[in-house]
Amino acid sequence: MPSIRHSFTLCIYYEDGGELVPNSIGVELPSRSMVEELGSLVGLPVKGSGTSGRAIDVDLDENDPRLAMLYAAIEAKYQLKPSPHRVIPVADRQKYFGVSRKVEWTPxxxxxxxxxxxxxxxxxxxxxxxxxxxxxxxxxxxxxxxxxxxxxxxxxxxxxxxxxxxxxxxxxxxxxxxxxxxxxxxxxxxxxxxxxxxxxxxxxxxxxxxxxxxxxxxxxxxxxxxxxxxxxxxxxxxxxxxxxxxxxxxxxxxxxxxxxxxxxxxxxxxxxxxxxxxxxxxxxxxxxxxxxxxxxxxxxxxxxx
Known part of the structure; x- marks a missing residue:
């Protein structure tokens, strides 16, 4: 079976007080503290500085326990799940966020x-x-x-x-x-x-x-x-x-x-x-x-x- 890596971004684009927005490549969070909390939970670095531009670029093997922990935390805190689809159905776009799955086949x-x-x-x-x-x-x-x-x-x-x-x-x-x-x-x-x-x-x-x-x-x-x-x-x-x-x-x-x-x-x-x-x-x-x-x-x- 091939190995699969999940990649997506957790970020804040604006000043604290924005909205929680799932999208096709991850989740936009309302505050930098939320980004930092998720980063510290699984030991992933947070990029950027100041009140905006803070981001975690997630790139983990699907069998990495940190990935399961991160998905569980996002679901528990924000009621969002990683989408199982390439295109998230319109009716589900407040329930799921986009994840890219990099497939690596062996020779x-x-x-x-x-x-x-x-x-x-x-x-x-x-x-x-x-x-x-x-x-x-x-x-x-x-x-x-x-x-x-x-x-x-x-x-x-x-x-x-x-x-x-x-x-x-x-x-x-x-x-x-x-x-x-x-x-x-x-x-x-x-x-x-x-x-x-x-x-x-x-x-x-x-x-x-x-x-x-x-x-x-x-x-x-x-x-x-x-x-x-x-x-x-x-x-x-x-x-x-x-x-x-x-x-x-x-x-x-x-x-x-x-x-x-x-x-x-x-x-x-x-x-x-x-x-x-x-x-x-x-x-x-x-x-x-x-x-x-x-x-x-x-x-x-x-x-x-």
């Missing part, structure tokens, strides 16, 4: 996983909003940046998780016989000459529904087949894990044609035109990336149940 867990969530950390282009026709086709559109990130062969359509590739990596991927691979040209906007074409990293294979619920920006669970409402966000409800932990039915995954790259059924993001399907890959894909020495890549096991 053996990554090596033995049948499928992996694939991500990039380098920027290869800047996302640009598609027009309605491009959006319907899930066509990738990028700003024509002056730098064009010429040192990057594979990276994200910053700041989102659409992934694109450049030559010579495109030719190498096509030669690797990766089942399901589909590379489509990226369109550039903003005028000027495109010195370096890019291709969206995609797949012909679309996965079945994941077992994780999908939430909108209000924390409501929405159906995969519900028509996308303009500007409505979609998020995997995995307890706000980083990287996300995606879960699928084993039988449904095994029923698919063999693939080395596939796409999630759901487009995920904070709005319709900034939402992308995520890439799920095989160990063969990962091995090929290693052989080609492509840097700054992320892999997280997909859980099959």
């Amino acid at each position: 053996s867990e990554i090596n033995s996983a049948e499928f992996l969530l694939f991500s990039g950390s380098r920027q290869i282009a800047s996302h640009a909003n598609p027009d309605d026709e491009q959006w319907a086709r899930e066509h990738y559109v990028a700003e024509l940046d002056k730098k064009q990130y010429t040192a990057v062969q594979l990276g994200i359509m910053s700041p989102f998780q659409g992934i694109a590739v450049a030559e010579p990596l495109r030719t190498s991927l096509l030669a690797a016989n990766l089942a399901g691979l589909n590379l489509t040209p990226v369109t550039f906007v903003g005028g000027g000459k495109v010195k370096r074409p890019l291709w969206a990293l995609k797949s012909h294979v679309i996965l079945p529904d994941m077992l994780n619920p999908i939430q909108n920006g209000q924390g409501e669970v929405v159906a995969f087949d519900k028509k996308w409402d303009r500007f409505e966000s979609r998020h995997v409800d995995d307890g706000k894990c980083d990287p996300p932990v995606l879960r699928y039915r084993r039988a449904e995954m095994e029923a698919l044609q063999p693939f080395d790259i596939a796409m999630t059924r759901a487009r995920l993001g904070n709005g319709d035109k900034i939402a992308y399907r995520w890439c799920i890959v095989s160990q063969k894909f990962r091995t090929e990336m290693k052989r080609l020495k492509v840097p700054a890549l992320g892999y997280a096991p997909v859980v099959l149940e």
